[in-house]
Amino acid sequence: MKAAILAAGRGERLWPLAEKNPKHLLPIGGEPLLQRTVRGLVQSGVREMVVVVQFEAEKIKGFFGDGQLLGCNIRYVKQKKLGGTADAVRTCENELRGEDRFLIVYGDNYYDQKAINKFVKSSDSQDLQMGAAEVKDPSRFGTLEVKRGSIVSIREKVSSGNVGVVNAGIYVLDSSIFSAIRKTRKSKRGEFELTDSLSLLMSEGRRVRTIPFGKGEWVGISYPWDLLEANRSALDSDEEVRDGETEPGVHLKGSVSLAKGSHVKSGSYIEGPVYVGEGAVVGPNAYLRPGTSLGKGAKVGAGCEVKNSIVMDEAKIPHLCYIGDSVLGGDVSLGAGTITANLKFNDSNVVSRVKGKLVDSGQRKLGAILGDGVKTGINVSIFPGVKIGADAWIGPGAIVRADVPSRARAR
Numbered sequence: 322m323k324a325a326i327l328a329a330g331r332g333e334r335l336w337p338l339a340e341k342n343p344k345h346l347l348p349i350g351g352e353p354l355l356q357r358t359v360r361g362l363v364q365s366g367v368r369e370m371v372v373v374v375q376f377e378a379e380k381i382k383g384f385f386g387d388g389q390l391l392g393c394n395i396r397y398v399k400q401k402k403l404g405g406t407a408d409a410v411r412t413c414e415n416e417l418r419g420e421d422r423f424l425i426v427y428g429d430n431y432y433d434q435k436a437i438n439k440f441v442k443s444s445d446s447q448d449l450q451m452g453a454a455e456v457k458d459p460s461r462f463g464t465l466e467v468k469r470g471s472i473v474s475i476r477e478k479v480s481s482g483n484v485g486v487v488n489a490g491i492y493v494l495d496s497s498i499f500s501a502i503r504k505t506r507k508s509k510r511g512e513f514e515l516t517d518s519l520s521l522l523m524s525e526g527r528r529v530r531t532i533p534f535g536k537g538e539w540v541g542i543s544y545p546w547d548l549l550e551a552n553r554s555a556l557d558s559d560e561e562v563r564d565g566e567t568e569p570g571v572h573l574k575g576s577v578s579l580a581k582g583s584h585v586k587s588g589s590y591i592e593g594p595v596y597v598g599e600g601a602v603v604g605p606n607a608y609l610r611p612g613t614s615l616g617k618g619a620k621v622g623a624g625c626e627v628k629n630s631i632v633m634d635e636a637k638i639p640h641l642c643y644i645g646d647s648v649l650g651g652d653v654s655l656g657a658g659t660i661t662a663n664l665k666f667n668d669s670n671v672v673s674r675v676k677g678k679l680v681d682s683g684q685r686k687l688g689a690i691l692g693d694g695v696k697t698g699i700n701v702s703i704f705p706g707v708k709i710g711a712d713a714w715i716g717p718g719a720i721v722r723a724d725v726p727s728r729a730r731a732r
Contacts, residue, residue, distance in 0.1 A: 337692030405512030
């Protein structure tokens with residue numbers, strides 16, 4: 322069976338993290354999101370893949386090449402313009418021609434290995450299939466009405482409200498989808514939606530079965546804080562690796578993975594699940610709390626505390642810093658004493674501005690989101706939910722209450 326992975330989108334709602342790089346290469350548990358999906362498909366027996374690209378296409382091609390290093394064969398097709406999921410699937414019609422059945426996978430979601438295995442093993446059914454998951458806020462996804470395991474209706478981007486069953490962005494389809502796509506009209510959002518194409522097939526009598534995913538098996542990633550949920554799910558499911566070095570006096574509790582070349586200095590305390598990447602340095606006397614992952618070459622210095630955060634490649638957190646429930650892009654450099662506040666006085670959910678509008682993150686605790694190359698001076702304090710654009714500099718002693726544009730110089 323072939324798989325087509327949709328990886329063309331820009332990820333504007335993930336600003337500033339996807340400003341310089343495709344969102345599909347953002348790290349989860351120390352590994353790029355799309356690589357996890359490809360590796361998961363390979364482990365479930367899928368060896369032939371086509372990846373639909375557009376934004377920063379060369380970076381994705383350069384990262385994966387022909388796929389041989391991951392044990393598969395990858396071909397690429399380019400979506401001429403971002404016209405929606407149905408248009409992306411149409412783009413790879415020639416690559417999937419001749420296949421009785423094939424997988425379609427959204428490249429910007431997190432899928433646990435168990436979820437992928439469950440989906441591939443059930444693909445011998447003659448019915449079309451769609452992954453489904455229950456979420457607290459269904460407004461970001463296509464909401465499904467399901468009866469006895471089959472989809473009755475699909476509604477795109479409903480208003481927020483009660484818990485709902487949503488489209489998890491992975492399908493088993495056949496060639497009938499292409500004729501349905503040609504009949505599909507633009508949605509209210511001005512895009513050609515794959516769910517609209519499936520609704521056309523359902524109106525013609527085709528059955529679409531759901532494959533339900535449990536908690537931690539799937540995370541839909543739309544906003545920066547979704548990465549933290551996916552990161553924790555990945556850390557919970559990954560096998561522990563201890564290839565790094567620890568000095569005397571280091572205490573490791575729970576599942577703590579130390580990649581090759583990592584080094585934990587004396588007096589440091591690490592509570593898993595935690596991942597410390599290749600060449601990363603921790604301590605001395607640092608505290609890493611559950612849900613933290615450090616990228617390649619990252620550094621957490623003396624007297625620092627990092628909790629439930631993603632720290633990307635080559636990011637530096639020197640002495641006496643606190644980083645909580647935050648995401649730090651690559652090559653970030655923090656001044657001593659930098660603090661990310663992650664809890665509001667009134668204990669309400671943290672709100673964050675996305676594309677000019679305030680969005681309820683649904684998170685009681687959420688820190689800062691820093692793009693690649695951000696630098697802070699000493700004793701900088703950053704309010705909950707604040708985002709700082711790539712290559713911005715924040716001067717010493719600043720209190721950052723609102724988002725900072727990319728390349729800004731703030732005092």
